[in-house]
Amino acid sequence: MFKIELKKVTRKRAVKEGNNLKEMEVLKGVDLSVQPEEICTILGPSGSGKSTLLRLINRLEEVSSGSIHLDGIDIKELEVLNLRKKVSLVFQVPVMFDGKVEENLRFGLKVSDEKSDEEMEKCLNLVSLDSNFLKRDSQELSIGERQRVSLARTLMHKPEVLLLDEPTSALDPTATLQIEKLIKDLNQELKLTILFITHNLSQAQRLGHRCVILIAGEKVEEGDSQVVLQNPNNPLSQKFIRGELVKEEK
Amino acid sequence: MIGGIKEVLLALVLVAVSIGISYFRKLDLEKDLLIGTLRSFVQLIAVGYALELVFDLNNLWLILLVILIMVLVGGQTAGSRTKGSLKGFTISTFSIGVGTFFTLGALLLLGVITADPKYVIPLAGMTIGNSTNAAALALERMYSEMKNKKDQIEQALSLGVTSTQAVEHSFKATVRAAMIPTLNLMKIVGLVQLPGAMTGMILAGASPLQAVKLQIIVVYMLICAVSIAAVITSRLSQSTYFTKYHQLVIS
Ligand SMILES: Nc1ncnc2c1ncn2[C@@H]1O[C@H](COP(=O)(O)OP(=O)(O)O)[C@@H](O)[C@H]1O
Numbered sequence: 001m002f003k004i005e006l007k008k009v010t011r012k013r014a015v016k017e018g019n020n021l022k023e024m025e026v027l028k029g030v031d032l033s034v035q036p037e038e039i040c041t042i043l044g045p046s047g048s049g050k051s052t053l054l055r056l057i058n059r060l061e062e063v064s065s066g067s068i069h070l071d072g073i074d075i076k077e078l079e080v081l082n083l084r085k086k087v088s089l090v091f092q093v094p095v096m097f098d099g100k101v102e103e104n105l106r107f108g109l110k111v112s113d114e115k116s117d118e119e120m121e122k123c124l125n126l127v128s129l130d131s132n133f134l135k136r137d138s139q140e141l142s143i144g145e146r147q148r149v150s151l152a153r154t155l156m157h158k159p160e161v162l163l164l165d166e167p168t169s170a171l172d173p174t175a176t177l178q179i180e181k182l183i184k185d186l187n188q189e190l191k192l193t194i195l196f197i198t199h200n201l202s203q204a205q206r207l208g209h210r211c212v213i214l215i216a217g218e219k220v221e222e223g224d225s226q227v228v229l230q231n232p233n234n235p236l237s238q239k240f241i242r243g244e245l246v247k248e249e250k
Numbered sequence: 251m252i253g254g255i256k257e258v259l260l261a262l263v264l265v266a267v268s269i270g271i272s273y274f275r276k277l278d279l280e281k282d283l284l285i286g287t288l289r290s291f292v293q294l295i296a297v298g299y300a301l302e303l304v305f306d307l308n309n310l311w312l313i314l315l316v317i318l319i320m321v322l323v324g325g326q327t328a329g330s331r332t333k334g335s336l337k338g339f340t341i342s343t344f345s346i347g348v349g350t351f352f353t354l355g356a357l358l359l360l361g362v363i364t365a366d367p368k369y370v371i372p373l374a375g376m377t378i379g380n381s382t383n384a385a386a387l388a389l390e391r392m393y394s395e396m397k398n399k400k401d402q403i404e405q406a407l408s409l410g411v412t413s414t415q416a417v418e419h420s421f422k423a424t425v426r427a428a429m430i431p432t433l434n435l436m437k438i439v440g441l442v443q444l445p446g447a448m449t450g451m452i453l454a455g456a457s458p459l460q461a462v463k464l465q466i467i468v469v470y471m472l473i474c475a476v477s478i479a480a481v482i483t484s485r486l487s488q489s490t491y492f493t494k495y496h497q498l499v500i501s
């Protein structure tokens with residue numbers, strides 16, 4: 001239900017080149033505004049800074065300059081642990097904590113808002129997993145199952161914004177469509193604002209109201225998904241969409 | 251009686267054996283052995299004179315100064331093994347210091363020992379030696395925990411837990427790793443190895459039973475000091491990897 005705004009967001013990182021450290025700009029003055037209850041997809045070649053962008057909004061990292069606002073409030077003004085529960089990040093490579101799936105689903109919940117089995121089952125069903133998964137050992141799940149448990153684990157916190165980092169990258173086509181449907185349902189029924197990273201163009205078309213293309217840390221394109229993906233303006237994004245972006249241009 | 255300068259010089263024969271082995275087996279260690287021999291000789295003689303002086307003067311402030319210097323040397327040794335060694339030095343010096351002063355203070359207050367340098371200084375030495383090991387192990391382990399479990403820790407953080415909650419497992423593993431050598435010592439003490447304090451007392455003519463009583467006190471003292479040093483080093487070291495906004499920073 002939140003509106004997210006990025007204002008001239010820059011992120012610098014120290015990167016090792018041989019033996020010396022070099023400062024690299026991973027994100028270069030990115031402006032972006034995601035409306036409440038909108039699904040915005042972020043496209044771009046790997047290494048273009050997509051994951052970093054989500055990490056900044058989740059405040060796992062700090063912006064080097066610029067600012068990020070949630071409903072007009074700078075996220076630096078918000079209590080960070082609360083921010084992370086309300087603006088939830090689902091990782092590209094999900095990590096399962098040792099133990100059963102149910103222990104994973106309970107992770108980070110306060111004892112006072114201890115969830116019933118029913119609620120855990122509900123979250124599992126949302127991601128199309130059977131409730132007998134609760135007792136499964138989380139270390140023995142396939143990568144696709146982990147991705148779904150990871151999403152369910154996030155939903156336990158009743159977030160307002162979902163930051164999804166390629167959440168279907170390890171899923172088969174059926175599971176992918178199920179998750180896409182879930183994302184749309186969450187968006188419509190629970191009014192979640194959703195930022196969705198993907199490198200799959202047709203997925204962006206199926207899902208996104210709006211799409212943004214990020215290349216080498218710069219926002220090169222933004223607009224209605226259908227329009228942008230059919231008729232990109234920027235020469236780099238045209239190449240990216242045609243699959244002809246060569247390494248030097250990234 | 252062992253301990254005349256003549257006996258010391260005779261013992262040099264043993265070093266000659268070792269240099270001989272190195273020479274004939276081409277280990278290329280002759281120079282290191284010579285320097286090591288000379289160094290340990292000078293170092294120990296100097297310490298011997300210094301301790302004579304401290305024991306003779308029997309001044310509380312002087313005793314404290316000696317312990318303080320030993321704590322600093324321990325902190326330097328433990329800290330030097332990690333990168334960013336100023337932080338490592340500060341953390342380990344503090345932890346070793348707290349562990350040592352707490353344990354010795356407790357022994358003094360309980361009246362187990364008196365504030366006599368001939369008790370306090372050797373006991374402090376053993377405490378500091380073991381705490382130094384514990385601090386060094388804790389610094390190393392914490393670093394590798396942070397590096398190897400980065401993904402897990404960040405996953406936990408992103409679910410809205412504090413950095414202390416996110417590293418709970420790593421913290422426990424670190425404290426354990428730091429305490430294990432001392433725990434092992436407790437298990438095998440007297441069976442496999444006769445520890446320094448006991449050996450020393452027996453060589454100096456005390457009865458084995460007297461020596462054992464002191465040794466028991468020493469072991470209890472060590473486990474207390476090491477626990478304190480391990481916990482404090484782990485906690486402080488952990489905190490250097492996080493910003494106050496619960497962000498993991500590791501290069
Ligand atoms: N922990 C890190 N340390 C240094 N550089 C990193 C780190 N993580 C990512 N990078 C670099 O930052 C850039 C952006 O990475 P990322 O945001 O993961 O891109 P994307 O998700 O679009 O593939 C890449 O060049 C990557 O190599």
Ligand SMILES: [Mg+2]
Pocket residue numbers: 050051052092165
């Ligand atoms: Mg990525």
